[in-house]
Amino acid sequence: MTLTVRALPRKQFTDIRDTIAALRIAVFREWPYLYDGDMAYEQRYLQAYMDSPDAFLLGVFHGSDMVGASTASPLASHHEEFSTPMQQAGLDPAQIFYFGESVVLPQWRGQGVGAAFFSMREAQARLTGFNTCLFSAVIRPQNHPLRPADYVPLDAFWQRRGYTCLQGIETTFAWKDIDSDSETMKPMAYWIKRLET
Secondary structure (H helix, E strand, O other): OOEEEEEOOHHHOHHHHHHHHHHHHHHHOOOOOOEOOOHHHHHHHHHHHHOOOOOEEEEEEEOOEEEEEEEEEEHHHOOHHHHHHHHHOOOOHHHEEEEEEEEEOHHHOOOOHHHHHHHHHHHHHHHOOOOEEEEEEEOOOOOOOOOOOOOOOOHHHHHHOOOEEEEEEEEEEEEEEOOOOOEEEEEEEEEEEEOOO
16 A cells, blocks of 8 residues: 555644644654654644644545654744744745644655655645745754764755755754753754745
8 A cells, every 4th residue: 555645624633633743753753853752742832833824734644544744834933933043044934934844654754755745845835825945954963972873864855855055044942852851952954945936
């Protein structure tokens, strides 16, 4: 049975919130995020996202099982930690469609889901009148003790999709790592793509 990736209607958002929360906790526990997830936090985070009238949600299904998800919404509806640096760089947050998480369980990767996530979110951005797509990614030191020896960064994949890393613009965001007792601030880089009109 093959995977299917499809946009989900708003009426289904609340019903699958906890499934997406569990996917986020499982996938972001891996390198490079090392996120020690908390279901209560995830429920609050996702509910705030799902309450956004322009939220866009993709689900990945193997039969009836949801094995991945990806989100997007206008940057203006996200944390100020993400939108303020764009304003400082002379970009208009009102023109930016922000890509949130892209999570797929390990056994279902390598089947084109990542490319579908980008294509479908970019199509939604164009449909809703945005001219720029943006996402952020954590920056980890090369010598981090939990970095897998065989880890291959996604930079090349993102570049093939037409994204470039914004130089000189970083933010920080806090979460608890799996090897920590408390939250710590992590630097985040931004990747951007101007959509063709």
